[in-house]
Amino acid sequence: MSQTMLESYIEKMVRQAVTSSLSNQLVTNEKIKPIVVANWKMNMNLDSISEFVYDFSKTNVPVDVVICPPAPYLYVLNGWQIKLNALFSIGAQNVHSESKGAFTGDVSAEQLVDVGCEYVIIGHSERRAIGETNSFIHQKVKHALNTGLIPILCVGESEEERKQQKTNVVVEEQILSALQNIQDISRVIIAYEPVWAIGTGQSAAPEQAQEVHHFIRSVLSKHFGVTAGRTPILYGGSAKPENAKEFSAMADINGLLVGGASLKAGDFSKIIQAFC
Incomplete structure (x- = not known):
């Protein structure tokens, strides 16, 4: 290799290194407003919802808040939110990949938008457990985005997969499958929810969660x-008032997906305040 070629090669390598460094700084230094999402699952009724919204309307809300009730209460919750001017957005817990058709028991993205939804949870482990595949989840994400909904894409490993040190492999596959051929992910939210921590009271240690969140950020950076x-x-998995502050201190944890601790306005408000 001649002196000129060597100098050219070194210059090229230096330029690539600088570009990569700047790119990494952009990825890690971006300021993201925290988001706290309540997943009520198959809980609550008309009385408890009205009580929740009334209590929550008195809460100082310095972050973005999304509440995802059972489907029958979406329209009701929207009405209460408007009436009391409560500071939260409304999300659904599930959505189909088609706009309409013979899909008994399902709900379309268009119908969700029609009753006031802005967000939708997709790929929750409890949906995956009853047969939702990565391919189906991908179709849901794509359709939600095309309809104007913001997908909250859930990913996470089982206890057995974690024991086998497959966490990163599983999480990366779930992310890339769900976001395949989607060029713009600016309206996508990722929620890391280790399956072994959901509803068990056994949450991941903040440092464990941060490690996976950082890996997720690197996957997104590499591909998008x-x-x-x-x-x-977001982190999801037995999040509660007692541990919310520890999660909020982690660099790549931008909020929480909260289950049981979101059913009472007081507890949910404490979790929100942890991200102030």
Whole structure:
């Protein structure tokens, strides 16, 4: 290799290194407003919802808040939110990949938008457990985005997969499958929810969660560029008032997906305040 070629090669390598460094800074230094999501699952009724919204309307809400009730209460919750001017958005717990048709028991993205939804949880482990595949989840994410909904994409490993040290492999596969051929992920939220921590009271240690969140950020950065620096990554898995502050202190944890602890306005408000 001639002196000129060597100098050219070194210059090229230096330029690539600088570009990579700047890109990494953009990804890690981006300021993301925290988001706290309540997943009520198959809980609550008309009385408890009205009580919740009334109590919550008195809460100072310095972060973005999303509440996902059971489907029959979406329209009701929207009405209460408007009436009391409560500071939260409404999300659904599930959505189909088609706009309409013979899908008994399902609900379309268009119908969710029609009753006031802005967000939708997709790929929750409890849905995956009853047969939802990565391919189906991908179709849901794509359709939700095309309809104007913001998908909250859930990913996470089982206890057995974690024991086998497959966490990163599983999480990466779930993310890339769900976001396949989606060029713009600026309206996507990722929620890391280790299956072994959901509803068990056994949450991941904040440092464990941060490690996976950082890995998720690196996957997004590799495949989607600097957009990854603006993607909120939430933690879900037995989050509660007692541990919310510890999670909020982690660099790549931008909020929480909360289950049982979101059913009472007081507890949920304490979790929100942890991200102030």
